[in-house]
Amino acid sequence: MTQNIKEMQQQIDLLGLTLRPHTKAHKIPALAQMQIDAGAVGICTSKLGEAEVMAKGGIHDVLITTPIAGAVKYHRLIALCKEHPKTVIRQVIDHPEHVKAIARLATETGIEVGLLVEVESGQMRCGVMPDESLVELIELINRTEGVRYDGIQAYSGHLQLVKGYQVRQQTAFDAVRDVFAFIDTTLAPRDLKPGIVSGGGTGTFAAYPGLGYTEIQSGSYIFMDATYAAIGDELCDVTNRQFSPALKVLTTVISHPAANRAVVDAGMKSLSIDLGMPKVTTYPEVTYQCGGDEHGILHLPEGHRQLKVGEVLTMLPSHCDTTLHNFDVLYGVRDGMVVEQWAIEGRGRSD
Amino acid sequence: MTQNIKEMQQQIDLLGLTLRPHTKAHKIPALAQMQIDAGAVGICTSKLGEAEVMAKGGIHDVLITTPIAGAVKYHRLIALCKEHPKTVIRQVIDHPEHVKAIARLATETGIEVGLLVEVESGQMRCGVMPDESLVELIELINRTEGVRYDGIQAYSGHLQLVKGYQVRQQTAFDAVRDVFAFIDTTLAPRDLKPGIVSGGGTGTFAAYPGLGYTEIQSGSYIFMDATYAAIGDELCDVTNRQFSPALKVLTTVISHPAANRAVVDAGMKSLSIDLGMPKVTTYPEVTYQCGGDEHGILHLPEGHRQLKVGEVLTMLPSHCDTTLHNFDVLYGVRDGMVVEQWAIEGRGRSD
Known part of the structure; x- marks a missing residue:
């Protein structure tokens, strides 16, 4: 950031x-x-x-x-x-x-x-x-x-x-x-x-x-x-390389009912879907499907190693503005450690 | 309600x-x-x-x-x-x-x-x-x-x-x-x-x-x-008549740049669009188009009377759960008067 x-x-x-x-x-x-x-x-x-x-x-x-x-x-x-x-x-x-x-x-x-x-x-x-x-x-x-x-x-x-x-x-x-x-x-x-x-x-x-x-x-x-x-920049027409994704949402695997399907505890009320689905940065080969307000359904490719129930994954939102709007606190992470935290003071202030 | x-x-x-x-x-x-x-x-x-x-x-x-x-x-x-x-x-x-x-x-x-x-x-x-x-x-x-x-x-x-x-x-x-x-x-x-x-x-x-x-x-x-x-009930196959829409969002006309187009101050951060567009209950013949995080674009049919800048309209959300999640307070209205207010205590508690 x-x-x-x-x-x-x-x-x-x-x-x-x-x-x-x-x-x-x-x-x-x-x-x-x-x-x-x-x-x-x-x-x-x-x-x-x-x-x-x-x-x-x-x-x-x-x-x-x-x-x-x-x-x-x-x-x-x-x-x-x-x-x-x-x-x-x-x-x-x-x-x-x-x-x-x-x-x-x-x-x-x-x-x-x-x-x-x-x-x-x-x-x-x-x-x-x-x-x-x-x-x-x-x-x-x-x-x-x-x-x-x-x-x-x-x-x-x-x-x-x-x-x-x-x-x-x-x-x-x-x-x-x-x-x-x-x-x-x-x-x-x-x-x-x-x-x-x-x-x-x-x-x-x-x-x-x-x-x-x-x-x-x-x-x-x-x-x-x-x-x-995904809109591209002057270096690459399909990827923006000048800036780096900096807002991530952590989510936990809560269920793994089938070999090719796991469920995480982040749905529409965490990761907004108005501009499409978020990406699973921990496993780029796994795709996220919205599973309602509070569930995300992960589709694993055939032969993918099974996830652990309780495992924490990192997600990249499709739309930062509406995603951040779901939360009250933003944590600043450096080298894998939380070094700051900010109250999202303007959250809900669409008035 | x-x-x-x-x-x-x-x-x-x-x-x-x-x-x-x-x-x-x-x-x-x-x-x-x-x-x-x-x-x-x-x-x-x-x-x-x-x-x-x-x-x-x-x-x-x-x-x-x-x-x-x-x-x-x-x-x-x-x-x-x-x-x-x-x-x-x-x-x-x-x-x-x-x-x-x-x-x-x-x-x-x-x-x-x-x-x-x-x-x-x-x-x-x-x-x-x-x-x-x-x-x-x-x-x-x-x-x-x-x-x-x-x-x-x-x-x-x-x-x-x-x-x-x-x-x-x-x-x-x-x-x-x-x-x-x-x-x-x-x-x-x-x-x-x-x-x-x-x-x-x-x-x-x-x-x-x-x-x-x-x-x-x-x-x-x-x-x-x-x-x-819109899913229907036993009385009607296309409208649910057993229950009445009870969650409304008030929004204000902030701009009227053309005869067939007005703009209100409620966008995705007020009226979620994950299940489609909200309805304009004040003027059912007017349609709402999402205009971003903070704008809604209203399309008026030809010959419709012009709206007043500052006029307050009532909107029916397409999805109550994700809409309510944008707000901190719910107001109880009876006979046009605010008679109650409740803090939405669980808002943001997707944790």
């Missing part, structure tokens, strides 16, 4: 970019601080609840990458900014309603909130189109007291897991070309050029040097799950 | 069976107590960690339905039995290793642990075959000090979600017919007939009257997720 942190920072530095790691992968302020200590400018969180955890945990620069809505959330955002006046807290938005509601409360409280406008970058999720609607939203921010136009977010989440390095880099570049063209042809001449352009991820960061991104939001590189490891 | 608890107890009573609800669905001792107060004999937990929560929470009869293994777990099981001498704690096992390890520690501690042998019932997960290996395991328990042969578990988890009432009932019956035949032809004559036969679930309980089950482990009926609601 520490090697991954160092490696990504070096790569981002070499590309002449700035790193703002997405911490939804780990949700632990101490790890966010390690990323900042390695050279990151600050961090991203997906949710306001995670931002509350990070600000309370001493992180001084937080970008909330998902729009918020509803009176309760707006009040919480303003309260968070007020409680941490020395922390830079920025909020991504994509609708006039966001601007007006945040501005009204900010003005009442006597503060100013920095906003990033999310721009459609091929994902068809949140985000305004890079057309006149973007101009109108920026102009609304600029003429509204209590909010500040800090830049835009252009994140193509749907491309992070495209397999094959070359095709992913080209697709990622193509997905945001219109956004940067619009900045040059329309925003810049009107003096609306964004100060910050934030986006990119573990899959796509290398596609963006020189394009106009000022911050790269890569987050999954810290753990590198089986899905990310 | 309270109506579902009452309804299942009535149905089980009418079938002449006994209910031992599986509490992995809710993981809350107070709800387990409500099920017992309604007439259940005790409860099931999937894991030792959940059993610790339930015993500590005052539940006096607990069956742990998944085998355990490894010295740490065996010690914890014995400690749990010792700390709660008035609580009946039974453990499901399927291997001589389980019997020997539990017996050794139980004898040292001066207690006796009740064991149920899991028998293969078509799921191909844990469980010995209903043949001589079952006889040998029962005889091992019977001649080993510190453990007690209390019965068997025959659970066909893979059939719970078979669609169509008639086909599910027949398939469920067929899956365990061999087990009961073996009990009659082989175990009974040798005086090894199980005192307890535990199994069945929300999908299959009605298939088992008269077959030999002494306890039904239904659990999901308390909440009835979208997947369970």
Whole structure:
């Protein structure tokens, strides 16, 4: 994990970019601080609840990458900014309603909130189109007291897991070309050029040097799950060799009812399966099948040596983010010894 | 929820069976107590960690339905039995290793642990075959000090979600017919007939009257997720009308970037997708698409009225167990008002 942190920072530095790691992968302020200590400018969180955890945990620069809505959330955002006046807290938005509601409360409280406008970058999720609607939203921010136009977010989440390095880099570049063209042809001449352009991820960061991104939001590189490891990098088109899988789940063999079948005590509530099955790193030739909430069924190839009931196996999750979300504590292991433990303070903070 | 608890107890009573609800669905001792107060004999937990929560929470009869293994777990099981001498704690096992390890520690501690042998019932997960290996395991328990042969578990988890009432009932019956035949032809004559036969679930309980089950482990009926609601019951082959969906997730519209697309703030870390997509109960004509860990993308049919940014929608999860596992608190709602709240004490206790 520490090697991954160092490696990504070096790569981002070499590309002449700035790193703002997405911490939804780990949700632990101490790890966010390690990323900042390695050279990151600050961090991203997906949710306001995670931002509350990070600000309370001493992180001084937080970008909330998902729009918020509803009176309760707006009040919480303003309260968070007020409680941490020395922390830079920025909020991504994509609708006039966001601007007006945040501005009204900010003005009442006597503060100013920095906003990033999310721009459609091929994902068809949140985000305004890079057309006149973007101009109108920026102009609304600029003429509204209590909010500040800090830049835009252009994140193509749907491309992070495209397999094959070359095709992913080209697709990622193509997905945001219109956004940067619009900045040059329309925003810049009107003096609306964004100060910050934030986006990119573990899959796509290398596609963006020189394009106009000022911050790269890569987050999954810290753990590198089986899905990310399989997308390839510039060294190999089918395996990512730049980063190493660092999040493992230990599971115990609890049953061995047949020569070709054993059962472990980790099911969907330990190893999420939303991006496929986890890998059995102890025995790569053994495959894992989800056996329900609490069981994993292992299929042994013919002639494989029998496992021992009670034997502990190491599993590599297919999706780190949703796997870690099942646990309350992360253990730091070095040379086979547990040397650290961190409460996953942001777990469950999807609020 | 309270109506579902009452309804299942009535149905089980009418079938002449006994209910031992599986509490992995809710993981809350107070709800387990409500099920017992309604007439259940005790409860099931999937894991030792959940059993610790339930015993500590005052539940006096607990069956742990998944085998355990490894010295740490065996010690914890014995400690749990010792700390709660008035609580009946039974453990499901399927291997001589389980019997020997539990017996050794139980004898040292001066207690006796009740064991149920899991028998293969078509799921191909844990469980010995209903043949001589079952006889040998029962005889091992019977001649080993510190453990007690209390019965068997025959659970066909893979059939719970078979669609169509008639086909599910027949398939469920067929899956365990061999087990009961073996009990009659082989175990009974040798005086090894199980005192307890535990199994069945929300999908299959009605298939088992008269077959030999002494306890039904239904659990999901308390909440009835979208997947369970779609399997049908005796009243309707495609919808379950006996039980009502009771677990809902509230989510807020955070973005509405296009007329046919809105975004809500609940993704995979709130509404699990392992059994498919959740339903939008507020607008049944709107479909939910997973938009990542923290986003849900709503697709509106042409001409649908636009949603308001900040509007709160009600979602019906596709899978209650893994959805509830994302949260720390469950709120009890009656007539639109929050009247109760329960800490989900067993959340994360897959240990």
